[in-house]
Amino acid sequence: MICSIDIDENAASSHYEDFQTIDWQRDIARDRNRHRYIIRSKDNSYCSLLKSTHDAWAGWLCVLMVGILSGFVAGIIDIGAGWMKDLKDGLCPDVFYLNREQCCWSDNSSEFEDSIWSGHCDQWKTWPELLGLSQQHFPIFSYIVSYFFYVFWALFFAFLAASFVRTFAPYACGSGIPEIKTILSGFIIHGYLGSWTLTVKSIGMMLTVAAGLSLGKEGPLVHCSCCIGNIISRFFDKYGKNEAKKREILSAASAAGVSVAFGAPIGGVLFSLEEVSYYFPLKTLWRSFFCALIAAFVLRLINPFRNEHLVMFYIDYARPWIFFELIVFVMLGVIGGIIGNIFIKSNLKWCQRRKYTRLGQYPMWEVMSVTLITAMIAFPNPYTRMNSSDLIKLLFSSCGIADETPLCDYYRNYTNVNQHAQIAQAGPGVYTSVAQLFAALIFKLIITIFTFGIKVPAGLFIPSLAMGAIIGRIVGITMEQIAYNYPKWWFFQDACSNLGESCMSPGLYAVVGAAAVLGGVTRMTVSLVVIMFELTGNVNFIVPLMAAIMTSKWVGDALGKQGVYDAHISLNGYPFLDNKEEFPYTTTALDSMRPKLGDLPLAVLTEDTTTVGQLYQLLRSNNHTGFPVVVSEQNQYLVGFVTRHDLNVALNHSRKNDEVFDDSIVYFRNFTADEETRFKQYRTNQSSSALNFRRILDLAPMTVTDQTPMETIIDMFRKLGLRQVLVTHNGLVILLGIITKKDILLHIKECEEIRKVETSFLR
Amino acid sequence: MICSIDIDENAASSHYEDFQTIDWQRDIARDRNRHRYIIRSKDNSYCSLLKSTHDAWAGWLCVLMVGILSGFVAGIIDIGAGWMKDLKDGLCPDVFYLNREQCCWSDNSSEFEDSIWSGHCDQWKTWPELLGLSQQHFPIFSYIVSYFFYVFWALFFAFLAASFVRTFAPYACGSGIPEIKTILSGFIIHGYLGSWTLTVKSIGMMLTVAAGLSLGKEGPLVHCSCCIGNIISRFFDKYGKNEAKKREILSAASAAGVSVAFGAPIGGVLFSLEEVSYYFPLKTLWRSFFCALIAAFVLRLINPFRNEHLVMFYIDYARPWIFFELIVFVMLGVIGGIIGNIFIKSNLKWCQRRKYTRLGQYPMWEVMSVTLITAMIAFPNPYTRMNSSDLIKLLFSSCGIADETPLCDYYRNYTNVNQHAQIAQAGPGVYTSVAQLFAALIFKLIITIFTFGIKVPAGLFIPSLAMGAIIGRIVGITMEQIAYNYPKWWFFQDACSNLGESCMSPGLYAVVGAAAVLGGVTRMTVSLVVIMFELTGNVNFIVPLMAAIMTSKWVGDALGKQGVYDAHISLNGYPFLDNKEEFPYTTTALDSMRPKLGDLPLAVLTEDTTTVGQLYQLLRSNNHTGFPVVVSEQNQYLVGFVTRHDLNVALNHSRKNDEVFDDSIVYFRNFTADEETRFKQYRTNQSSSALNFRRILDLAPMTVTDQTPMETIIDMFRKLGLRQVLVTHNGLVILLGIITKKDILLHIKECEEIRKVETSFLR
Incomplete structure (x- = not known):
C-alpha cells in the first residue's frame, strides 16, 4: 500500500538533540516557506491578515521585549550588587535595605562620593560602630572587626553563589561568552539559555560581585540577556521553533547585554558583530541596534548609577594629548x-x-579558598578593598x-x-x-x-x-x-x-x-x-x-x-569553526571526508531497494544525523539526502497509520505509472506494503567534488552554515563520502599535529 | 606531442575585461597559493625571508599609505575649496592666496567667526570695495555688484569643473558611491578608480563646492579615497594583481574617505561595513579601522578647519533632552x-x-543652467547664500x-x-x-x-x-x-x-x-x-x-x-546583487539556468575528443567567460570547468612552442600509460599532436542540482562570491546548464515582472 507521508514542516526539524549542530540552510529555507505561506494566505481573512501583520512585526516586537527585560534585569542586578557590596562595610540601621549612598542622601556632606575616602555620614554605621566600637577609642580593635566582617561577608556571599550554581544551574558559572559564541555559531546546548540559568546567574552575579572577588558582571550580563532572548523567543513561533532564526534574536540580545553592561549601545552592536555573532545579516544589525537602544534606555530610566552623566566612567580632561x-x-x-x-x-x-x-x-572548596585568599589580601590595601x-x-x-x-x-x-x-x-x-x-x-x-x-x-x-x-x-x-x-x-x-x-x-x-x-x-x-x-x-x-x-x-x-x-x-572542545582564522594547508575534500581508507563504507540508502528492516538496522547501528540516498548499491549516483529525524518521524507516522512489515520497501523516488497500479493491487490483498518517503528527501544536498580545496569547503561551512556536504567524484559522479563540521574540526587538528611533528623533526 | 602547459598562476586570471564580474573564490584561492609559496620558500634565503616579511606587512603598509594620502588629499581639497568659496565674496589684496579667515587672522576682531554676519576685517576686501564702492555710500549698487560677482564666479567655477570632467575623466562626475558599491561587489570598471579620475574629481570638487551648488564633497571624497586605494595597491603585487584582494584595500579606503569627510573614523569603518562593502572579513575590519585612523590623524595634522574641537560641527548643549x-x-x-x-x-x-x-x-548646458538658477536664487537669502x-x-x-x-x-x-x-x-x-x-x-x-x-x-x-x-x-x-x-x-x-x-x-x-x-x-x-x-x-x-x-x-x-x-x-543597470533584499519566490535552479527550453544546447568541451579547430570555433562563436568540460557528448558527466581566459593563454602558449594543427586533440584528462607511449610515437613522426590542458582545468567547479531553491543559489553567489554555478541533475548526474550572476539578476527581474502582472490581473 502507498502511504503519502505528510509531515508538519514546522515540527519536522525544530528539534535538534543536545550538542548537535544546526543546519542553517534548512532552517532558513523552512522559515521562508512559512513566510510565503503566511503572505499567500494574507488576503483570505482578517485573521490571516492579522497573523501576517503580527509575523511582519514579530522580530521587532521580540527584540523590543528583550531590550526592555534586559535593561530591567541589569538594573535590578546593579541595585542588588550595590546594596550587598556595602553590606561588607556596614548597614543603614534606620532603613536596612538602603546602600551607603542612598542611606547618606539625607546627609548632604557626601552626596556624590562613594569611594572609601569619602567622609562618613551619620546615618551609615560600619560594623565596628554597630558593635559599639568607635574608631577613635579602639582603632586596632575596630580594624580587626572590620577585617573580620569583610572576610565573613565575602565568604558568605561566595558560598551562597557557589551553592546556587551547583544546585540549580551548573551552566550559570563563568562568563558564558565562549558558550554563547558557540551557540551562535550553530550549536545546541539545551538549558544553557534557560530561565533557571538566568535566575541563578543574576543572583549569583550580585553575590560574587558583592563578595569582592576579582571578577565583573559585564560578561555574565551578556549571558543573561541571551537567556532573556531565548525565553522571549519562545513566545514567537517564528523564532522559538527555528534555531537559525532564534540566533538572530540572540545576536540582538548579546548586543543588549553589552549595552546595559557598559551603557554602550553602539559598542554592544559592534561587540555582537565582531566578537560573538556568526551569522549576522544586515537585518540583524538594525534589530540589534534597536534592542541595544531600548535596553540602554530602560536602564537609564532605572538609573542605578545615580549619575548625572549617564555614563559609567565619565572623563573630562582639560588638556588635549600631545603628539609625543x-x-x-x-x-x-x-x-x-x-x-x-x-x-x-x-x-x-x-x-x-x-x-x-x-x-x-571540589568546586565549592575552590570557590571558598579563592574567596578567602582574595578577601584576606584585599582588605589591607585600599585599592583592592574597594570595588x-x-x-x-x-x-x-x-x-x-x-x-x-x-x-x-x-x-x-x-x-x-x-x-x-x-x-x-x-x-x-x-x-x-x-x-x-x-x-x-x-x-x-x-x-x-x-x-x-x-x-x-x-x-x-x-x-x-x-x-x-x-x-x-x-x-x-x-x-x-x-x-x-x-x-x-x-x-x-x-x-x-x-x-x-x-x-x-x-x-x-x-x-x-x-x-x-x-x-x-x-x-x-x-x-x-x-x-x-x-x-x-x-x-x-x-x-x-x-x-x-x-x-x-x-x-x-x-x-x-x-x-x-x-x-x-x-x-x-566546542565545535566552533572560527571565522577569523585562515586554513593554511593544501588538502582537499578527499583528505577530510569520511569514510577514510580502511573504514566501513558509507551508510547509504538506495532509491528503491532498502527495506524497512534494513532501515531500522541502519538507524540502530550508528548515530549519524542523516543518510545520503543513491540510485543503487552498484550505481552510487547521488539522489538526495534524508535526515535521521525526518526518517524517524516518517517511520513512526507510517507505523501508526498503516501496516508496515520488515520487508516493506522504502521508496525515495516517484512511482512510475506501472508501479502505481501494482501497489494498488498489493493494497487490496495486504500481502506487502511499500512506503514512499520521497517527500522527506532533500533533493538538493550541497555537494562538492573530491578535488575541492578544503579552504573552499571551510568557507562554505562558515558562510552558508552547512551541517554537511556530500563528496562526489567528477567524471564518474558517484558518491564518495560525507564531510560534517566535526570532520572539518578534526581535520584542522590533524593538520596542525602533522605540522607540529614536521617542524619539530626539521629542528 | 605532449605540451605541458605552465601558466604563470599570477598572470592567469588577474586580467578581467571591462564590465566583467570577478571570481572571488578563484582569486582568493590564487592568493592563498601565492602566500603558501612564499611561506614555504621563507627559509631558503635572506631575500625570501625579506619577501615573506614584506608580504606579511604589505596589507598594513598599503592601508597606511592609503590613509596618509587620503588625509593629505582631503586636506588640500578642504583648503582649496575654502579659498575659492571666499573668492565669490572678495579677495585678500595683500596676500591673494589667503581665504577670508586666514586673511583676518592678524585682525583680532573676527577670529573664529566666518558666517556672513561676522564683522568685516580691514584686510579682507569684498568685490564692491575693491571696485571702490563702499556699502555706506552706494548700498544698492554695492549689492548689485556683489550679486554679479557671486553669480559670475559660480558660473566660472561650474564651467571649469564641467569641462574638466568632460575632457579628462568622464567617470569623475556624481558621487561615485553607487559605482563603488558595484565595484566592491566584484565588478570591473576600468579607469573608474584611476589617477585621472582622482585628479579631476579632486579639482572638480573644490570648484563645484566653491560654486555654491547644492552638493557636498563628502561622497566624492569616498570616491577619491578609493582611487588612492586602487593606485597604491598597484605597488603591491598581492593586491594590484588580484582583484578580490584589491577589494579589501578598497573597503579600507572607503572607510578612510568617510573618516576624512566627517572626521569620523569609526563612522567610516561602519559606513564601509554597512553601506558599501560586500566581502568584509574581520581582517578587513581591522585594516579599515587602521586606515581610517591614519587618515583622520593626517587630516588633523593639516587641520583645515582651524577648529579647536577637531570635529566639524561641535555641539555642547547645556540641557539634556526630556522624555516628551x-x-x-x-x-x-x-x-x-x-x-x-x-x-x-x-x-x-x-x-x-x-x-x-x-x-x-547637453551636459555642459545643464550644469550651467543649474548653476545659474542656483546662484540667482541663492544670493538674496542669507541662509542659501552661505556655504x-x-x-x-x-x-x-x-x-x-x-x-x-x-x-x-x-x-x-x-x-x-x-x-x-x-x-x-x-x-x-x-x-x-x-x-x-x-x-x-x-x-x-x-x-x-x-x-x-x-x-x-x-x-x-x-x-x-x-x-x-x-x-x-x-x-x-x-x-x-x-x-x-x-x-x-x-x-x-x-x-x-x-x-x-x-x-x-x-x-x-x-x-x-x-x-x-x-x-x-x-x-x-x-x-x-x-x-x-x-x-x-x-x-x-x-x-x-x-x-x-x-x-x-x-x-x-x-x-x-x-x-x-x-x-x-x-x-x-549595474550587475549588483543586493545582499539586503530577500528573494521571495519559490523557483529552483532549473528555472533560471541557461540554456532555457528552446535555446541552443550548452557550449561544452569534452574530455578527450574536442579538437583545436572546434575549440577556436567555439571561442569565436560566443563570448562566454568559461566552458564546462564533460566526459563525452553522449555522457554529459561533468568533469570540470575551464575559463575562456585560461584557454586563450594556453592555446597561444602552445602555438608558440609547438606545432598545433586544427585537428590536434585537446585533452582535459591525464593520459593513460598506453596513450602516453602512443603520443611519444606521434611526437617522433610529427604527424599529429595533442595538447593536454588538464592543468588549466578547474576540477572542483561549484555545482548545484536542478532542484536547488533559488534562494540557496543566490545565497551562495552573495556569500561565496561565485562567478557561475553548474547545474546537474541528481540521480542521472549529467550536466544540465549554467547559472551566472547576470542570469540571476535577469531571473529576479523576470520574477518581479510576473508578480506585477499577476497582481494587476487580480485587481
Whole structure:
C-alpha cells in the first residue's frame, strides 16, 4: 500500500538533540516557506491578515521585549550588587535595605562620593560602630572587626553563589561568552539559555560581585540577556521553533547585554558583530541596534548609577594629548598585549589542570579558598578593598584642585587666586598610592588567573580594565612627574613650557591602559574603541585609544593566536569553526571526508531497494544525523539526502497509520505509472506494503567534488552554515563520502599535529 | 606531442575585461597559493625571508599609505575649496592666496567667526570695495555688484569643473558611491578608480563646492579615497594583481574617505561595513579601522578647519533632552523618511529623463543652467547664500547670551547679572529667520533634485544634512516657543517649570532632523548614528538620534524599498546583487539556468575528443567567460570547468612552442600509460599532436542540482562570491546548464515582472 507521508514542516526539524549542530540552510529555507505561506494566505481573512501583520512585526516586537527585560534585569542586578557590596562595610540601621549612598542622601556632606575616602555620614554605621566600637577609642580593635566582617561577608556571599550554581544551574558559572559564541555559531546546548540559568546567574552575579572577588558582571550580563532572548523567543513561533532564526534574536540580545553592561549601545552592536555573532545579516544589525537602544534606555530610566552623566566612567580632561604621548600610548598597548597573553596562557593552564586533575571535583572548596585568599589580601590595601568599578572610576578621574585623596596629593600653591594652582609636583601620598597600586596590580593579575573559571558567574571585563587602569595610571603619574621635573626636554617643550603646571592627564593614561589590557585579553578592536568612548563619554581620545588597542592586538596575536574566549572554546572542545582564522594547508575534500581508507563504507540508502528492516538496522547501528540516498548499491549516483529525524518521524507516522512489515520497501523516488497500479493491487490483498518517503528527501544536498580545496569547503561551512556536504567524484559522479563540521574540526587538528611533528623533526 | 602547459598562476586570471564580474573564490584561492609559496620558500634565503616579511606587512603598509594620502588629499581639497568659496565674496589684496579667515587672522576682531554676519576685517576686501564702492555710500549698487560677482564666479567655477570632467575623466562626475558599491561587489570598471579620475574629481570638487551648488564633497571624497586605494595597491603585487584582494584595500579606503569627510573614523569603518562593502572579513575590519585612523590623524595634522574641537560641527548643549521630546524626534524621523523618499523618487525620475531623452546630450548646458538658477536664487537669502557646511554649523549651534545674529534674536533680560538671562522669547529676527529658512528648505529640496546627477562631482550628504537641519531647527524653535508660552502643560512641567527660561535646545532638533533626512535618503542606520556623534563630538544624544534614524528608515522603507544609492545602481543597470533584499519566490535552479527550453544546447568541451579547430570555433562563436568540460557528448558527466581566459593563454602558449594543427586533440584528462607511449610515437613522426590542458582545468567547479531553491543559489553567489554555478541533475548526474550572476539578476527581474502582472490581473 502507498502511504503519502505528510509531515508538519514546522515540527519536522525544530528539534535538534543536545550538542548537535544546526543546519542553517534548512532552517532558513523552512522559515521562508512559512513566510510565503503566511503572505499567500494574507488576503483570505482578517485573521490571516492579522497573523501576517503580527509575523511582519514579530522580530521587532521580540527584540523590543528583550531590550526592555534586559535593561530591567541589569538594573535590578546593579541595585542588588550595590546594596550587598556595602553590606561588607556596614548597614543603614534606620532603613536596612538602603546602600551607603542612598542611606547618606539625607546627609548632604557626601552626596556624590562613594569611594572609601569619602567622609562618613551619620546615618551609615560600619560594623565596628554597630558593635559599639568607635574608631577613635579602639582603632586596632575596630580594624580587626572590620577585617573580620569583610572576610565573613565575602565568604558568605561566595558560598551562597557557589551553592546556587551547583544546585540549580551548573551552566550559570563563568562568563558564558565562549558558550554563547558557540551557540551562535550553530550549536545546541539545551538549558544553557534557560530561565533557571538566568535566575541563578543574576543572583549569583550580585553575590560574587558583592563578595569582592576579582571578577565583573559585564560578561555574565551578556549571558543573561541571551537567556532573556531565548525565553522571549519562545513566545514567537517564528523564532522559538527555528534555531537559525532564534540566533538572530540572540545576536540582538548579546548586543543588549553589552549595552546595559557598559551603557554602550553602539559598542554592544559592534561587540555582537565582531566578537560573538556568526551569522549576522544586515537585518540583524538594525534589530540589534534597536534592542541595544531600548535596553540602554530602560536602564537609564532605572538609573542605578545615580549619575548625572549617564555614563559609567565619565572623563573630562582639560588638556588635549600631545603628539609625543602617542609613543607612550603605543607602549601601553605593547604592555597590554603582553599582560593579556600572560593572563590567557596562565589561566588556560590552570583551567586545564582543573579539568584534568582531581581539583575539578571540589568546586565549592575552590570557590571558598579563592574567596578567602582574595578577601584576606584585599582588605589591607585600599585599592583592592574597594570595588573594582569604583577603582576604575577613581583611576580614570583627574585630580581636582581641592582633591585630597592620597592619589591626588600634590603640592599646591594657594597663594594666588588668579594663578593656576600648581598641582603637578607629587606629594608623599601619590608615591604611597603608586606603591599600593603596584601591589594591587600584581595581586589582581595573579588572583584573576585563578578566579576566572571557578564555578560562579564571573566576567573578565572589569578585572582586565582594572589591571590596565592601574598600569596606565602608574605610567601616567611617572610621565607627569618627568614632564614636571624636566619641562625643557624637547618633546615636552611645546606643551609643557608653562613651568609648574601639569601638562599630562594621568587619568587618560589609565583609560588607554585599561583599553590596552582588555584588548590584549579579548582581542577586540573596533568594538572596544567604541565601548571605551561610550564608557567615558568622550570622543576626543579616539586616536590614543585606537593606537593602543591596535598595538595590543598585534602584540597579543604575535605572542599567541587566540583571545581568551577562543582559548576557552578550544579548551572545552566546542565545535566552533572560527571565522577569523585562515586554513593554511593544501588538502582537499578527499583528505577530510569520511569514510577514510580502511573504514566501513558509507551508510547509504538506495532509491528503491532498502527495506524497512534494513532501515531500522541502519538507524540502530550508528548515530549519524542523516543518510545520503543513491540510485543503487552498484550505481552510487547521488539522489538526495534524508535526515535521521525526518526518517524517524516518517517511520513512526507510517507505523501508526498503516501496516508496515520488515520487508516493506522504502521508496525515495516517484512511482512510475506501472508501479502505481501494482501497489494498488498489493493494497487490496495486504500481502506487502511499500512506503514512499520521497517527500522527506532533500533533493538538493550541497555537494562538492573530491578535488575541492578544503579552504573552499571551510568557507562554505562558515558562510552558508552547512551541517554537511556530500563528496562526489567528477567524471564518474558517484558518491564518495560525507564531510560534517566535526570532520572539518578534526581535520584542522590533524593538520596542525602533522605540522607540529614536521617542524619539530626539521629542528 | 605532449605540451605541458605552465601558466604563470599570477598572470592567469588577474586580467578581467571591462564590465566583467570577478571570481572571488578563484582569486582568493590564487592568493592563498601565492602566500603558501612564499611561506614555504621563507627559509631558503635572506631575500625570501625579506619577501615573506614584506608580504606579511604589505596589507598594513598599503592601508597606511592609503590613509596618509587620503588625509593629505582631503586636506588640500578642504583648503582649496575654502579659498575659492571666499573668492565669490572678495579677495585678500595683500596676500591673494589667503581665504577670508586666514586673511583676518592678524585682525583680532573676527577670529573664529566666518558666517556672513561676522564683522568685516580691514584686510579682507569684498568685490564692491575693491571696485571702490563702499556699502555706506552706494548700498544698492554695492549689492548689485556683489550679486554679479557671486553669480559670475559660480558660473566660472561650474564651467571649469564641467569641462574638466568632460575632457579628462568622464567617470569623475556624481558621487561615485553607487559605482563603488558595484565595484566592491566584484565588478570591473576600468579607469573608474584611476589617477585621472582622482585628479579631476579632486579639482572638480573644490570648484563645484566653491560654486555654491547644492552638493557636498563628502561622497566624492569616498570616491577619491578609493582611487588612492586602487593606485597604491598597484605597488603591491598581492593586491594590484588580484582583484578580490584589491577589494579589501578598497573597503579600507572607503572607510578612510568617510573618516576624512566627517572626521569620523569609526563612522567610516561602519559606513564601509554597512553601506558599501560586500566581502568584509574581520581582517578587513581591522585594516579599515587602521586606515581610517591614519587618515583622520593626517587630516588633523593639516587641520583645515582651524577648529579647536577637531570635529566639524561641535555641539555642547547645556540641557539634556526630556522624555516628551522623544515624540517630536520620532516625528522628525517620519518627516525625514518622507522627505528622503520624495527626493529619491523625484531625482530618479529626472535622471531617467536625462538618460533616455535628448537632455542627456547637453551636459555642459545643464550644469550651467543649474548653476545659474542656483546662484540667482541663492544670493538674496542669507541662509542659501552661505556655504552649506556653514549653514549646518550655524543651525546646530545653540544661541549664546551675547549672540546677536537674527537666528538668536531673543528678548533678553540683562537687568540682573546673577539671574539666568532669559533667552526664550523669540524676537522679530527669529521669525524672519524661520521664514527665510523655510524658503531655503523648499529651494534646496528642489534644486538638489536637479543637481544630483549633473556631470560634475556631487555628493549628497551635505545637502541632505542641510535640509534636515533646517527642518529640525524650525521644529525646534516652534517647540521652544510653545514651551515658553505654555510652560504649565503637563508634558513640559518637569523640565520647564522654571518660568521664562528656555528648556529646549533648537540646535539639538537640527542635529536630529539632519540625521533623519540623511537616513531617509541613504537608509543608513548604525553608521549614521556613529557618524553623527563623531561629527558633533557628543555622545549624550544617542537615544534621540537612534530613535529618529530608525523611524526614518522604517518610514522610508515603507514608502519605497531602495535608498538613493541602490536606486542609482538599478537605474544604471549595474550587475549588483543586493545582499539586503530577500528573494521571495519559490523557483529552483532549473528555472533560471541557461540554456532555457528552446535555446541552443550548452557550449561544452569534452574530455578527450574536442579538437583545436572546434575549440577556436567555439571561442569565436560566443563570448562566454568559461566552458564546462564533460566526459563525452553522449555522457554529459561533468568533469570540470575551464575559463575562456585560461584557454586563450594556453592555446597561444602552445602555438608558440609547438606545432598545433586544427585537428590536434585537446585533452582535459591525464593520459593513460598506453596513450602516453602512443603520443611519444606521434611526437617522433610529427604527424599529429595533442595538447593536454588538464592543468588549466578547474576540477572542483561549484555545482548545484536542478532542484536547488533559488534562494540557496543566490545565497551562495552573495556569500561565496561565485562567478557561475553548474547545474546537474541528481540521480542521472549529467550536466544540465549554467547559472551566472547576470542570469540571476535577469531571473529576479523576470520574477518581479510576473508578480506585477499577476497582481494587476487580480485587481
